[in-house]
Amino acid sequence: MKADVILGLQWGDEGKGKIVDLLAPSYDIIARFQGGPNAGHTIEIGGRKHILHLIPSGIFHPGIQNLIGNGVIIDPVIFRQETEGLKETGIHPAETLLISDRAHLILPTHRLLDACYEQSKAEKKIGSTLKGIGPAYTDKTARIGLRTGDLTDRDFRTRYELLKKHHLQLAAAAGISSNDILIDGLSLDAYEKAWFESLEVLLAFKMVDNALFLNRSLERGMKVLAEGAQGTLLDVDFGSYPYVTSSSTTAGGVSTGLGIPPSRIGEVYGVFKAYCTRVGNGPFPTELNDETGQLLRDLGHEYGSTTGRPRRCGWLDLPALRYAIMINGVSRLIMMKADVLNHLPEIGVCTQYRIDDRLSDFPEARESASVFEAACIALPGWQSEPDPALPFDSQPDAFKSYVSFIEKAVDRKISVLSLGAERNQTLMRDRE
Numbered sequence: 048m049k050a051d052v053i054l055g056l057q058w059g060d061e062g063k064g065k066i067v068d069l070l071a072p073s074y075d076i077i078a079r080f081q082g083g084p085n086a087g088h089t090i091e092i093g094g095r096k097h098i099l100h101l102i103p104s105g106i107f108h109p110g111i112q113n114l115i116g117n118g119v120i121i122d123p124v125i126f127r128q129e130t131e132g133l134k135e136t137g138i139h140p141a142e143t144l145l146i147s148d149r150a151h152l153i154l155p156t157h158r159l160l161d162a163c164y165e166q167s168k169a170e171k172k173i174g175s176t177l178k179g180i181g182p183a184y185t186d187k188t189a190r191i192g193l194r195t196g197d198l199t200d201r202d203f204r205t206r207y208e209l210l211k212k213h214h215l216q217l218a219a220a221a222g223i224s225s226n227d228i229l230i231d232g233l234s235l236d237a238y239e240k241a242w243f244e245s246l247e248v249l250l251a252f253k254m255v256d257n258a259l260f261l262n263r264s265l266e267r268g269m270k271v272l273a274e275g276a277q278g279t280l281l282d283v284d285f286g287s288y289p290y291v292t293s294s295s296t297t298a299g300g301v302s303t304g305l306g307i308p309p310s311r312i313g314e315v316y317g318v319f320k321a322y323c324t325r326v327g328n329g330p331f332p333t334e335l336n337d338e339t340g341q342l343l344r345d346l347g348h349e350y351g352s353t354t355g356r357p358r359r360c361g362w363l364d365l366p367a368l369r370y371a372i373m374i375n376g377v378s379r380l381i382m383m384k385a386d387v388l389n390h391l392p393e394i395g396v397c398t399q400y401r402i403d404d405r406l407s408d409f410p411e412a413r414e415s416a417s418v419f420e421a422a423c424i425a426l427p428g429w430q431s432e433p434d435p436a437l438p439f440d441s442q443p444d445a446f447k448s449y450v451s452f453i454e455k456a457v458d459r460k461i462s463v464l465s466l467g468a469e470r471n472q473t474l475m476r477d478r479e
């Protein structure tokens with residue numbers, strides 16, 4: 048058996064949570080492979096909104112095993128808040144959630160350093176979610192991080208104090224004292240107290256060697272879905288560096304973040320929105336800094352689910368989408384939030400980039416270009432409401448043309464069209 052993958056093709060917030068939730072009943076195991084509490088996967092069930100940061104989106108389905116993989120980094124305080132929130136809705140994650148014994152921990156001082164580094168970047172800020180992501184992954188690659196499996200070691204506290212001391216020295220060198228910065232409104236000491244109290248909750252979960260667990264499960268014929276967070280254009284290697292997150296958000300991250308070999312990867316579901324959004328700073332060629340951008344933000348409720356920040360909005364970027372499909376080897380394309388465009392008379396689409404005096408079909412390094420802009424065309428809007436209960440052929444003509452235009456430009460069929468937040472607002476073309 049091969050593991051399937053679902054991941055984002057833009058700058059995150061594509062709506063992966065809804066699709067994982069829809070696909071979940073066909074799988075035995077849902078496994079998150081990277082990222083941490085910077086993610087916010089929103090799922091609406093029965094009119095109620097749930098936001099998951101660390102826990103895989105399969106948690107709402109009884110009988111499905113969920114796993115937090117070694118590529119994920121965990122803040123115990125946020126993990127505890129999330130499990131408590133789920134319990135209030137009648138879901139008891141301890142029954143179905145496994146945690147890798149190699150997942151790295153986000154320490155309170157990682158969060159302090161994140162804030163420090165952002166402050167020192169002045170106008171070059173990345174716009175981090177300030178969840179400690181960059182500093183925690185830095186310590187992982189520097190080989191000084193602490194992992195979930197270390198929690199039960201006798202010398203854990205000593206190692207924790209050593210790492211904390213190192214972090215405080217780094218902060219001091221940047222001219223920042225721990226008293227200068229609050230973490231989610233708490234002083235470092237108060238957050239640290241909550242952090243240690245939360246370890247008990249984390250330790251109540253079963254920890255596993257996830258590579259062994261997943262490969263054995265696949266050998267036994269179990270179906271595994273690997274769930275990504277953020278999106279391809281935020282990948283530490285292939286995104287718009289340095290305005291990226293610190294993990295591999297692309298299909299390669301499945302192998303390093305779960306221990307599933309490339310030869311065992313099956314379908315790759317690539318999720319994108321019918322337009323583009325980005326939170327935080329960095330290049331955004333199709334950004335609309337006008338009333339149309341604001342309209343997309345309002346109609347699409349484009350405000351960050353982790354930080355509440357307004358998302359930057361713009362037209363669909365086909366060169367970036369082509370690139371993301373190529374990097375991930377996408378086999379199934381899923382388009383989200385087409386309903387947000389329902390009432391627009393015209394819809395812009397970027398078909399190529401103009402770089403100096405030539406046109407390019409793909410993103411490329413362009414530091415030296417004096418002209419870099421999105422070459423956009425306008426397509427007619429459908430100005431009506433496609434009905435997800437009807438087959439694709441019965442949808443409004445302009446809607447079908449918009450979908451076909453994208454399919455032709457990226458040379459892939461769009462298998463699923465999402466037309467609203469609820470499970471039943473989805474047009475599954477594979478079933479036609």
Ligand code: IMP
Pocket residue numbers: 058059060085086087173174175176177178180181276277281290291292293326327328
């Ligand atoms: P960090 O991962 O919190 O350090 O943030 C780095 C960049 O990635 C910032 O621009 C964030 O806004 C962005 N980012 C991180 N996580 C997400 C996400 O889940 N959705 C969208 N953007 C994200």
